[in-house]
Amino acid sequence: MEVLWLSSLMILAMSWAVQAQLKAGFYSSSCPRAEGIVRSTVQSYFNKDPTIAPGLLRLHFHDCFVQGCDGSILIAGSSAERNALPNLGLRGFEVIDDAKSQLEVICPGVVSCADILALAARDAVDLSDGPSWSVPTGRRDGTVSLSPQASNLPSPLEPVSVHRQKFAAKGLDDHDLVTLVGAHTIGQTECRFFSYRLYNFTATGNADPTINQAFLAQLQALCPKNGDGLKKVPLDKDSPDKFDVSFFKNLRDGNGVLESDQRLWADDATKTVVQNYAENIRGLLGFRFDYDFTKAMIKMSSIEVKTGTQGEIRKVCSKFN
Template sequence: MSGRMLMSALILLVLCECMMLEARLQVGFYENSCSMAEFIVKQEVTKAFFKDKGVAAGLARMHFHDCFVRGCDGSVLIESTPSNKAEKDSPVNNPSLRGFEVIDSAKARLESVCQGVVSCADIIAFAARDSVEITRGFGYDVPAGRRDGRISLASETRSLPSPAFNVDQLTQNFKNKGFTQEEMVTLSGAHTIGRSHCVSFSTRLYNFSSTRSQDPSLDPAYAAQLKRQCPQGSTDASSVVPMNPASPAVTDVGYYRDILANRGLFASDQTLLTNPKTATEVARNVRSPFLWSKKFANAMVKMGQIGVLTGNAGEIRANCRFINS
């Protein structure tokens, strides 16, 4: 190779490396372009939380449902059209997913001070972190620089884990997104806050199998309580119960205590006791709440980097509900 060709190759390599660096998410990404970005999102989350404490769980779940479908690109926010049913209107998201108005409020404020700068995908990531913090979980830095996707398909929400999954299915589902089994157990702890619609677990109460009406792994006293809250055959969409009744608005290890007491609400929660490794993780998290909080924060940061669009990919939506025309 001639000296000129070698120099050209080195220049090309440097340029490629620079482009890769530009494409990475960065903590403090908006420091120069919109310095108030994270503060504005935090204000909107805080305001909404004091009106309805359950919105924190909704925003954390929204981040999860965004990232596990097409990556963290804000596609979960896009409205359906006559020709396309979007993610937010799939059965797994509608009517259970909430917090959209918080994202709308934050986006409107950000557009008024930094037009066309802050992505909807980053707003979701910031709002999820703020929701963990405001419910007494560990705060963490959010690397930003995500851009918004332009595609949202309800059919793709099949990649989200089902509340009926067993431990092997959960492990594989999370592995598909780059997570270890331990990280799966860690992130499952997000169920320590928030609520669930009765339909998500009613099979465990009334139609568990051909020979059993009730899931035998469910604590009988807890099952009786749930049956009072969720009568058989009820189709009331407003029928909801807390995921962790003892502290539904606190990010703590109460979720894991419930599992040890056979009071995990979903089959996908209680199944963590059926595998020696995941059962050990559940018990370890109960014994070491500080360590779990740190692991959870780290896992949230990792989740926020699934399939992100950066650089010139995607767009910065002017309105989080609609792709730019």
């Protein structure tokens, strides 16, 4: 654990140094319309299908956790990162490609795919009634994308202790973990990723005892035994399309869908953060989760980024130059 702690400090120090190289408004002179074009593109897709918002947010997260926030997740190819098992359900590639093609017309070779992805994630949250923030930009695109490197992505089947280690290895602390998992307030998952909790969780074939009994009946109705494992279910049963603290209230009340989410309420290192967010009533206690989420996103989106002369600015996001 001491080695992991020292490694986390080194990564965090490098993250601070790199974040200083990124800056809000990086394209204000070289491509003034960059952020506006990304925003309008995201809004166009969002207006047709609001579930694209969590897709874009997850796409950015998966990019940053492997090789840093360098757009490596966007590369197509059988051996590329996006074809790794943890990434097979990712969505939103067409949104990034669309924005990039528009930007290449007016500012060829200027705006990186990694920055487009970071901006799109911000806009997705904002359009879902969540917070907005100034995205530090100036990332460059990576030139490596290999599926085996996605093995360090957090899995919904892993315990909180493993998630804490994986986040710490990227310079993110326990508070960041809970805050970023809060993105599930607008997320969805498939029955196959949690149905084991409903029917055969214990040795006697019972359901996960941490699930609220009324909610268990709802989940069993949505995901019947031997039913369609690909059916999608909201991760926030009360306000699945709104970016709010309802997700944390669900964890407090035993209404978490994914086991890894629900376990945040049981883990001593994360329970207090969940409780603070669950009790955060807008209008009375301010916007603590909103504020923390913007900070955590800026921190996460600075992981191991490439700047200056590192990497490249891709012409097409799905392939190297």
